């Protein structure tokens with residue numbers, strides 16, 4: 001089981017236990033002690049079998065856009081069990097949600113030591129790409145290979161997006177980010193290009209407060225901005241109306257843009273379109289003209305709380321090749 005470790009004392013105890021068992025990689029006492037000391041202040045994950053720590057990983061910020069996989073160690077007898085992969089998945093998920101663009105890792109270049117060759121292959125198998133070799137970064141005998149991985153790709157953002165229903169940090173969302181999110185919505189496809197979806201971006205604190213007053217029971221009460229999604233239920237051709245498909249595509253695009261820009265959100269449609277018609281009250285606050293329906297609100301802000309992916313039906317149960325089953 002992978003667990004995020006909060007307490008500094010537990011972090012250093014685990015780091016010491018693991019690194020002192022891995023002297024093939026962490027041979028120099030001085031740098032080993034430095035890794036252990038630094039780990040106290042770094043985001044830290046450990047893998048456990050019962051009460052026994054099998055391995056750990058910690059991250060360090062090396063720039064506003066980048067985190068480094070500062071140190072990672074898995075007991076030798078626990079190698080090849082997928083523990084490193086799971087630790088990295090947890091750290092990558094965290095870094096993506098915090099809005100970082102890149103993760104880097106440094107190791108001794110391939111072709112110098114057999115143990116490090118395995119490490120290089122492991123990083124490459126995770127998706128890291130070679131960035132540069134710095135021959136003198138440590139010393140001539142240990143050329144430093146820097147690997148890098150982009151955290152923001154369409155597929156990466158799709159897999160890290162989840163509904164966020166926690167509190168938001170009280171930080172203003174820059175208008176350029178809100179416009180980029182709205183543009184992602186407007187760029188979505190629509191049936192017969194009828195473009196039935198419009199959005200209203202709300203970031204004026206007074207308007208936002210009046211909008212939130214309508215949402216009872218409250219959701220996204222602390223969001224510093226909201227995108228309100230409107231639809232026109234016109235036919236694309238004959239009696240075919242694709243308005244629902246159109247606004248769904250726009251909403252998903254906006255959710256992905258929100259996550260890619262380092263914010264969180266949730267598709268609130270059921271909550272506002274129920275019998276109490278919160279959507280109509282929101283429409284009245286925002287002067288929405290006749291012919292347009294408010295169908296969804298998307299809060300936008302930085303997450304203040306942790307959150308986890310909900311469980312979903314197994315992939316194999318839902319994806320079929322060539323025939324059902």
Ligand SMILES: Cc1cc2nc3c(=O)[nH]c(=O)nc-3n(C[C@H](O)[C@H](O)[C@H](O)COP(=O)(O)O)c2cc1C
Pocket residue numbers: 161162163164165266267268269270271272309310
């Ligand atoms: C059409 C639609 C309506 C939704 N309405 C609500 C809602 O009113 N309140 C809410 O908390 N979540 C709502 N959601 C979010 C879903 O509950 C959520 O997507 C689902 O549980 C899967 O979780 P995930 O988004 O983290 O993958 C809605 C999602 C969709 C697609």
